[in-house]
Amino acid sequence: MEKHALHQRIRALRASSKHLAASSEQERNALLLTIAENLRTAYPAIASANDADVKAARESGQKESLIKRLIFSEEKLEASLAGIRQVAQLADPIGKVKLRRLLDTGLLLEQVTFPIGVIGMIFEARPDALIQIVSLCLKSGNGIILKGGREAQRTNTVLVDVIKHSCIDSHLGDAWLTLLESHSDVDQILGMDDEIDLLIPRGSNQFVKYVMEHTSIPVLGHADGICHLYIDEKADLQKAVEIAFDSKTQYPAACNAVETILVHEKVADKVLQSLAKRLSEGNVVIHGDSAVCSYIHAIPYEEGDWRREYLQNEVNIHIVDSLERAIDHIEAYGSHHTDVIVSEDSQAVRTFFSQVDSADVFANCSTRFSDGYRFGLGAEVGISTAKIHARGPVGLEGLMSTKYLLSGCGQVVSTYAGSVPKPFLHEELSCEGLSMLTGEQL
Amino acid sequence: MEKHALHQRIRALRASSKHLAASSEQERNALLLTIAENLRTAYPAIASANDADVKAARESGQKESLIKRLIFSEEKLEASLAGIRQVAQLADPIGKVKLRRLLDTGLLLEQVTFPIGVIGMIFEARPDALIQIVSLCLKSGNGIILKGGREAQRTNTVLVDVIKHSCIDSHLGDAWLTLLESHSDVDQILGMDDEIDLLIPRGSNQFVKYVMEHTSIPVLGHADGICHLYIDEKADLQKAVEIAFDSKTQYPAACNAVETILVHEKVADKVLQSLAKRLSEGNVVIHGDSAVCSYIHAIPYEEGDWRREYLQNEVNIHIVDSLERAIDHIEAYGSHHTDVIVSEDSQAVRTFFSQVDSADVFANCSTRFSDGYRFGLGAEVGISTAKIHARGPVGLEGLMSTKYLLSGCGQVVSTYAGSVPKPFLHEELSCEGLSMLTGEQL
Numbered sequence: 059m060e061k062h063a064l065h066q067r068i069r070a071l072r073a074s075s076k077h078l079a080a081s082s083e084q085e086r087n088a089l090l091l092t093i094a095e096n097l098r099t100a101y102p103a104i105a106s107a108n109d110a111d112v113k114a115a116r117e118s119g120q121k122e123s124l125i126k127r128l129i130f131s132e133e134k135l136e137a138s139l140a141g142i143r144q145v146a147q148l149a150d151p152i153g154k155v156k157l158r159r160l161l162d163t164g165l166l167l168e169q170v171t172f173p174i175g176v177i178g179m180i181f182e183a184r185p186d187a188l189i190q191i192v193s194l195c196l197k198s199g200n201g202i203i204l205k206g207g208r209e210a211q212r213t214n215t216v217l218v219d220v221i222k223h224s225c226i227d228s229h230l231g232d233a234w235l236t237l238l239e240s241h242s243d244v245d246q247i248l249g250m251d252d253e254i255d256l257l258i259p260r261g262s263n264q265f266v267k268y269v270m271e272h273t274s275i276p277v278l279g280h281a282d283g284i285c286h287l288y289i290d291e292k293a294d295l296q297k298a299v300e301i302a303f304d305s306k307t308q309y310p311a312a313c314n315a316v317e318t319i320l321v322h323e324k325v326a327d328k329v330l331q332s333l334a335k336r337l338s339e340g341n342v343v344i345h346g347d348s349a350v351c352s353y354i355h356a357i358p359y360e361e362g363d364w365r366r367e368y369l370q371n372e373v374n375i376h377i378v379d380s381l382e383r384a385i386d387h388i389e390a391y392g393s394h395h396t397d398v399i400v401s402e403d404s405q406a407v408r409t410f411f412s413q414v415d416s417a418d419v420f421a422n423c424s425t426r427f428s429d430g431y432r433f434g435l436g437a438e439v440g441i442s443t444a445k446i447h448a449r450g451p452v453g454l455e456g457l458m459s460t461k462y463l464l465s466g467c468g469q470v471v472s473t474y475a476g477s478v479p480k481p482f483l484h485e486e487l488s489c490e491g492l493s494m495l496t497g498e499q500l
Numbered sequence: 501m502e503k504h505a506l507h508q509r510i511r512a513l514r515a516s517s518k519h520l521a522a523s524s525e526q527e528r529n530a531l532l533l534t535i536a537e538n539l540r541t542a543y544p545a546i547a548s549a550n551d552a553d554v555k556a557a558r559e560s561g562q563k564e565s566l567i568k569r570l571i572f573s574e575e576k577l578e579a580s581l582a583g584i585r586q587v588a589q590l591a592d593p594i595g596k597v598k599l600r601r602l603l604d605t606g607l608l609l610e611q612v613t614f615p616i617g618v619i620g621m622i623f624e625a626r627p628d629a630l631i632q633i634v635s636l637c638l639k640s641g642n643g644i645i646l647k648g649g650r651e652a653q654r655t656n657t658v659l660v661d662v663i664k665h666s667c668i669d670s671h672l673g674d675a676w677l678t679l680l681e682s683h684s685d686v687d688q689i690l691g692m693d694d695e696i697d698l699l700i701p702r703g704s705n706q707f708v709k710y711v712m713e714h715t716s717i718p719v720l721g722h723a724d725g726i727c728h729l730y731i732d733e734k735a736d737l738q739k740a741v742e743i744a745f746d747s748k749t750q751y752p753a754a755c756n757a758v759e760t761i762l763v764h765e766k767v768a769d770k771v772l773q774s775l776a777k778r779l780s781e782g783n784v785v786i787h788g789d790s791a792v793c794s795y796i797h798a799i800p801y802e803e804g805d806w807r808r809e810y811l812q813n814e815v816n817i818h819i820v821d822s823l824e825r826a827i828d829h830i831e832a833y834g835s836h837h838t839d840v841i842v843s844e845d846s847q848a849v850r851t852f853f854s855q856v857d858s859a860d861v862f863a864n865c866s867t868r869f870s871d872g873y874r875f876g877l878g879a880e881v882g883i884s885t886a887k888i889h890a891r892g893p894v895g896l897e898g899l900m901s902t903k904y905l906l907s908g909c910g911q912v913v914s915t916y917a918g919s920v921p922k923p924f925l926h927e928e929l930s931c932e933g934l935s936m937l938t939g940e941q942l
Binding site for chain 1: 518616859938
């Protein structure tokens, strides 16, 4: 799109998103349910657009994994609609009081949740990701700029048309949502510091890295998912083998699948055989260091293996001589996403919990639990490995900012300063109930 | 410092900060109190270094405002020591449970606060800022890289020497803290994405903007403080005048002083005379639009005035014809720092609270309340106008990240997936008590 026209559209979206932020929970939930209904009614049109996208993708020789993500079956639609209805049932994230403090008589402070503003979502081929992010943004009162992959363009256009059409009868309007079509729009989005408050890129590592390196807008997400499973000397080895199998094979293409299994040398001889046997049932190829290769059949370690995100049925196994070396390895080669210890020794688990600096640090369960749905967050916009704002699976909360509201009756600071300052009360009050935005405090 | 040597020092600091993050509350608090004691004992050495800094600053013709900030009197030291003791008394920010949920029997999820890691603090001439930030970082378990202004170099060196000396008897060591000396170190710091997790620049607008534009490390803070006071048509005008006077004159050089007063046209004739009279008592120079100039004596508005941060006894006055125009003006020219409405109309206040997109949105009190101490946060590292992570005055909480800890007994995801998935419990538990890091859950 022409630069000026794009800026104009985004500015209108920003204005509209303020309207959305000030709307009632009922209005937003009603619109969510209308959208779900209309998407189901429109399935024939969606399916036909999707068929055309899939056909074009096949003809242009796209990978089967991309085509799998692109296909938007009726089953996937139903799952998406269930997701929308679930989001409608979540508590209103706007106007939650996070701190309420009486600074002095008649001077009430509240820290209140508020939408971030305008979210830019850049994603690749998955049409269901579009529906998920739109419903989370609507629920949380954020404007949303969508830029989907070229492969899904026909499907995305129909989906957004249906959603926008659903907004007509709502007084929220449809300007809080826009779909960009051209690839050149991506670079323009990256430069819109004043118009976009948060970017959420979802796609390949290279793509996410490109976004992170080419914008000064805050980015939520993660590039790599190099997850580890450490089998401690005090591990229950049977559990360890099953956890390893699930972590690698339950969905190898996911970012939370394990890529390297670290084994304490004291249990190597007891666990490696059964681990290799179980992994072979999932057709997993093992890369091992020289010590591992002396126990089991494995492809000898090559330079760079510890940093590889296989995203398929391949895994590294590495023998370490202590918990500390395992932690060092994770810190040196991991991506701070999800790392697991298997151990019956609670002190070892505590050390691992404390020292491993990752978004998700687990004990005695699969890496694959790292997920917004499984965590009970309702839905997720992605998994963040950043250390500020939101970390780990990010649900509605990650789309919220806060405001401090302070209501007085004429107070001035000079009263509380100078040689005889009036002391503050700083009385903590319960955060229950409505904020000053809608409550009766004023 | 030579690039390689600097990187090595920062890496050692990073390692040491992990040790700090895992230390007990008692150890950190004890060290805080030791530091306070030793700083008092060392006052003669501090004072003599400070005298030399002040003398050199005077000789090199530095501005009086800088010299005022640079002078580290015994009174300022006492205030800093009181600050350290206050920080020691705050609740431990590490290991607070923000969410506790039983995903299934024996599968416990906790979201736990954890130090961000390594903080880079770049500040100008104030030695008391050094003490404040070091005590907050120590309390919160974060490593800290300090780069102070050249003008305060002798003072800062003595302060850091005393602090490091205090660490000797503590098994926390002194490697979690470092002071950089050379100006060229600043640009090196800005490039240390892998070693530094958060930058906090404190100084002039240009300096903070420079930092924000030259790093991809997250930056906490604000460049401008263009704060507004809107006097509504339903304002109590007497309150309005006193609030305006305090907001402008109580400390004009602060970022939370008001720069533009917006007046509803319906009350302009009633309030402008008394407002001008009161402001003249504080020797405040008024810049007014043409309508304002028809009521009172004011310097006629010039292009760009609405965007000026005077930081001295000067203020804009602008007449608007509605609450909506006032909000539009604030959105167009403000810096999203602190904006105030004066009105007895609770609906107007709610609209202002809801529509003004600033870190601090106040009603019927002074802009100057925007401050960590006044808010009861204990101490502040700065005021953030960002919309992600921390917004408004930032205390200890802004130095914390979170981790998800999940503890199981062999659970795998395949149990909860497939054609007959086991449902999750997702049972919310109280967040009271110790986290799995130190508690008895394991």
